[in-house]
Amino acid sequence: MHKSPLHIVILESSKIIFEGLHYILFQSEINCRIYRAENLEELSDLLKTENIDIAIANPLHFVNRDKEVKRIRKEFPSLSIMGIDFGMMQKAVTDTDSSFTLYDTPEHIINLLTRLDKRNKSLTNKTDESENLTKREIEVLTGIVNGKLNKEIAEELNISIHTVVRHRKNITTKTGIRSQSGLTIYAISKKIVEIEDIEI
Amino acid sequence: MHHFTTTKMSPSMKVAGQIDANPRLLLMLQHFKVDFRVRDLTVSQLCKEYCISETLFVDIANLYNGFGAKKNHTYTKNDLLQVIDFLKNSHHYYRFEMYPQIKSYILKLQENHPEKELKLLEKFFNEYFTEVREHLDYEDNVAFPYFIKLLQNIDDGDTPQEYSSIEYSEHHTDIELKLHDLKNLLLKYVKIDNDLDLRRKLFFALYELEYDLFVHSLIEESILIPSGVNIEKKENA
Numbered sequence: 001m002h003k004s005p006l007h008i009v010i011l012e013s014s015k016i017i018f019e020g021l022h023y024i025l026f027q028s029e030i031n032c033r034i035y036r037a038e039n040l041e042e043l044s045d046l047l048k049t050e051n052i053d054i055a056i057a058n059p060l061h062f063v064n065r066d067k068e069v070k071r072i073r074k075e076f077p078s079l080s081i082m083g084i085d086f087g088m089m090q091k092a093v094t095d096t097d098s099s100f101t102l103y104d105t106p107e108h109i110i111n112l113l114t115r116l117d118k119r120n121k122s123l124t125n126k127t128d129e130s131e132n133l134t135k136r137e138i139e140v141l142t143g144i145v146n147g148k149l150n151k152e153i154a155e156e157l158n159i160s161i162h163t164v165v166r167h168r169k170n171i172t173t174k175t176g177i178r179s180q181s182g183l184t185i186y187a188i189s190k191k192i193v194e195i196e197d198i199e200i
Numbered sequence: 201m202h203h204f205t206t207t208k209m210s211p212s213m214k215v216a217g218q219i220d221a222n223p224r225l226l227l228m229l230q231h232f233k234v235d236f237r238v239r240d241l242t243v244s245q246l247c248k249e250y251c252i253s254e255t256l257f258v259d260i261a262n263l264y265n266g267f268g269a270k271k272n273h274t275y276t277k278n279d280l281l282q283v284i285d286f287l288k289n290s291h292h293y294y295r296f297e298m299y300p301q302i303k304s305y306i307l308k309l310q311e312n313h314p315e316k317e318l319k320l321l322e323k324f325f326n327e328y329f330t331e332v333r334e335h336l337d338y339e340d341n342v343a344f345p346y347f348i349k350l351l352q353n354i355d356d357g358d359t360p361q362e363y364s365s366i367e368y369s370e371h372h373t374d375i376e377l378k379l380h381d382l383k384n385l386l387l388k389y390v391k392i393d394n395d396l397d398l399r400r401k402l403f404f405a406l407y408e409l410e411y412d413l414f415v416h417s418l419i420e421e422s423i424l425i426p427s428g429v430n431i432e433k434k435e436n437a
Binding site for chain 2: 190
């Protein structure tokens with residue numbers, strides 16, 4: 001399955017810290033797209049136009065801006081905020097979902113990020129079973145390859161059309177192939193169907 | 201998959217430095233019909249020299265640089281005519297360069313490996329190429345002329361009233377989907393022995409095409425379609 005990148009914004013006015021974090025993310029295995037915001041307004045704008053998953057923020061930007069932060073939280077409930085802990089502020093961490101200090105190891109920071117990314121977690125679980133099609137899915141796939149309609153497949157296997165559609169979705173998720181002709185080539189490569197059965 | 205960069209282009213930057221940071225911008229220059237010898241020009245100077253809208257140039261470059269689209273930018277009618285030229289030039293590149301190149305690689309691959317699977321892969325590609333050509337034909341012959349008329353304010357009574365930007369966006373099918381399938385089939389499933397040079401060239405071509413198609417649809421969705429809808433609204437008001 002094509003996994004979409006994680007969209008991360010870094011809210012930090014120091015170019016040095018931004019570049020450092022960017023480097024750490026870039027070196028990691030996380031597939032991500034990075035944005036930069038220099039202040040709360042820029043962050044706000046970015047959230048409106050981009051589908052941001054995680055904000056890594058210098059909590060200094062949140063000082064005396066409780067109202068705005070609350071509004072952002074309310075408007076974008078799925079956004080996770082990770083605070084950079086400068087060890088100077090007591091309250092700073094309360095607005096964030098997790099935090100790290102600039103002296104933490106890159107591994108630690110990446111670990112925290114991965115944990116924050118819930119979406120990522122559910123996807124990793126899925127990849128374990130990836131590609132191992134169930135017996136039913138193989139039957140549905142064979143029908144697709146033979147050019148049968150959903151209705152015909154449903155009748156043949158004695159299941160509802162709705163179930164056929166669900167199987168098709170799962171097949172696509174597992175194989176990463178969406179088109180019928182692509183699935184045919186997949187089925188042949190996996191020896192699910194015999195190439196002799198296919199007209200060229 | 202997509203090029204990674206954090207430098208956002210601005211008008212005062214040197215074009216040469218920008219190309220160094222993201223060579224994919226060369227393709228953008230070509231779509232804008234700009235020569236590669238950019239001397240020591242800044243983005244702003246280059247735009248002036250080639251009579252290209254600076255806003256447009258910077259916005260499209262930033263799409264190539266991996267930044268999201270600026271949704272609140274407004275473009276002049278002239279800007280949008282330039283967008284259409286840009287898109288037409290990219291069509292030319294898909295139709296006469298990238299797809300034929302990929303086709304020739306696949307054909308060669310099929311000649312080297314007589315397995316039936318590759319014959320199927322070639323068939324898959326040919327069907328896909330036909331779909332792409334139909335899509336490009338539709339845009340060149342129906343969608344773009346409509347937009348040009350809309351922008352030039354020509355009302356010769358000939359403009360089909362039933363057509364609209366929204367319809368264009370609906371018709372705007374996802375030609376990236378099968379390209380994605382092709383890439384996955386080659387990466388994960390179809391077994392081919394050796395021939396790495398040829399296969400690498402094929403992959404590089406697929407990735408290059410994929411990236412440009414990706415930006416291409418971003419331009420259509422974030423610049424052309426919203427602007428078209430706005431003009432229609434004004435005219436119907």
